[in-house]
Amino acid sequence: MGRYFAYRLLSLIPTVVGVTVVVFVAVRFLPGDVVQQMLGEYGAASRELRERLLREYALDLSLPQQYARWVVNALRGDLGVSILSGRPVVEDLKQRLPVTFQLGVMALLIAWALALPVGILSALYQDSPLDYALRGLAIGLLALPTFWMALLIISYGFIFFGWTPPLRYYSLSEDPIRNLQILSIPAFVLGTHLSAIVMRLLRSTMLEVLRQDYVRTARAKGLPELVVVLRHALPNALIPVVTVIALQVPLLVGGTVIMERIFALPGMGNYLLSAVQQRDYPVVQAITLLSAVTVVASNFAVDLLYGALDPRIRYSER
C-alpha cells in the first residue's frame, strides 16, 4: 500500500504543475495587463500610480519569475488580492468555501442515498416493470438540466405550497436548522442529477455480482436474501462504482455554481460569476485553480480508496 500511495502521489505532481501553468499563462492572454485593466476602470491615471501598481503586482519581472512568485505565494496560502474589494482573495474564500463545500457534500450524500436502493432493486428485479421504471427514471434524470429542475421547484413550489426560497442565508454555525433547510433543496436538485450515473452503474455491477458462485453458496447455506444482498453482494458490487465519485466531483463543482446563482447562496460559485462580470482576474484565477486542484485531489482520493478496497488494483501497479 505504501508504494502504491507513493506512486500515485508522485504522478500527481506533473498534473498539478501543468494546471498552474495553464491558469497562469491563460490570464496573460488578456489584452494589456492587469494594471491596465484596473486603471481602465478609473480612467487615465498618473505614470507614478501605474508604476507603483506594476511593482505591487510584480509585473516588472520576467514571465518565469512572475510564475515562480505566483506559485510560491499560492503555496503559502496567498492567492492574490481582489482588484475590486482590495481584500486578499483567501480571506473572501474562507467565508465562501464552507457554503460550497457543504452544498457539495450534501448533494453527494443525497445522490448516493437515492442511487443505492434504486440500483439494488433494479438489479434484483431485472427486466421487471419495476426495473424498467427505475431505469427510465435514471435516463430521465440524466437529461434533466439542474437549473430547470431548480426553477420548476421554485415556480411550482410557490403555486402549490406557497413556498419561496429564503432571502437571507444562515450559516451552519449561526442557525443549523435554517441552514439545512436552505441548502436541502439545491443539494437535492444536484443530488438527483448525480445519482443517475450511480444508479446505472450499480445496477450492472450488481447483476454481475449476483451471478457469482459465492452468492449462490450464500443462498444455498440458507442465509436470508437480505443478508445475501447487503452483506455478500453489495460490497463487491460497490467497488467499481466508487470510481464514479471521480466523475461526480467536476460535475458537482460546476453544478454548485449554478445552484448558488439560482438560490443566491454566498458561495464560491457566485463569487466566481460576479468576478467574471467585473473582470476581477485574481479571483477568477484563484477559483479556477482551486477547482482544478479539487478535481485532481478527489481523483487521487478515489484511486487510494479503490486500491484499499480492491487489492488486485494495487498489486497490478508494480
Added chain:
Amino acid sequence: MRTGPELLERTAARARAAVRICGLFRRKPLGLVSLAWILGLIVLAFWAELVAPYGYDDFDIGRRLQGPSRDHPFGTDDQGRDVLSRVLFGARTTVVVGFSALAISVSLAAAVGVASGYIGGYVDLFIQRLVFICLAFPGLIFVIFVISIFGNSPATIILTVGFFFSFSMSRVVRAAVLTVRESPFIEAARALGAGSLGIVLRHVLPNVVPVILVVASSQVGSVILLESSLAFLGFGVPPPFPSWGRMLNEAQRFMVGHPHLALFPGLAIASTVFAFNFLGDFLRDVLDPRLRGQP
C-alpha cells in the same frame, strides 16, 4: 467494374444490415422516436420561420406575461413575445452551437487520439500528460475561465466547449487506435511498403470511425447541457435571438406566478438531451456490438 457475385454479396450484406436495424428499432422503439425528434429539431433549425406562428422578436406589451391560450399555446413572456415561437427559434441556437462544438471536438479528438495512439512513445506520453492536465478542470469552470479572458462571443463559446469535450473523447479514440495498431493487417500494409500517413488514413482511421461515432453521439447530450447552462448563466448568443438556456435565465424574474415561462424552454432542453442520450445508446448497440448491454 464490380463483378456479379461481388455486387450480389454487397447487396445481401446491405439487406442484412437493414433488417438488423429495423429489428433494433422494433425492440427499441424509443430509438426511432429519438431519431425522429432530432431530425425534427434539425429541420426546425433551418426553417423555424415557416413553422413558428410569430417572429422571435415580435413583442406586444399589451399581451405580456399571459398563460397558455389558443393564440399563444406556450403563453407570452415579459415583453409579450410568443414563447412557442421563441422555443422553436431556439432550436437553431441549440443545433448550431451544439453541432459546431461537437464537430470541433470530434475532429480534434480524432487527430489527437490517432496521433497519440499511433506514434506512441514519448509523443504519446506528452500528449496524455496534456490531456490529463486539461481534464482536471471542471467543464463549466473551464469554459467560464476561458470566456472571462477571450470574451463571450458565440465563436469563443463554440470553440471552448468543443475543445473541452475533445479531451475525454481523444482518450477513447487513442484506446481504439492502440488495439487497431497491433492488428495483423497493419503489419501486412507496412510489409507491403505503405507509409505511415497512408496506413493512418487508409487503415487506422476507418477502423476507429465507429468508435468515434459512438463517443460523439454519447456526448451530444452533455454538449447541449453545457451550452444551455452557459446561456442560463448569461454567456451565450446575444439577445434578442432566443436560446433555451437564456430564456430560462430571463424567466427567473417572473416565473413565480408565471410558471409557463420556466416550463417550456426547459422541457425543450430536457427532451432534446434525452433524445440524444437515447440515440447514443441506440447507435452504440448498432455500431459496436461488443459494448451491447453495458450501462
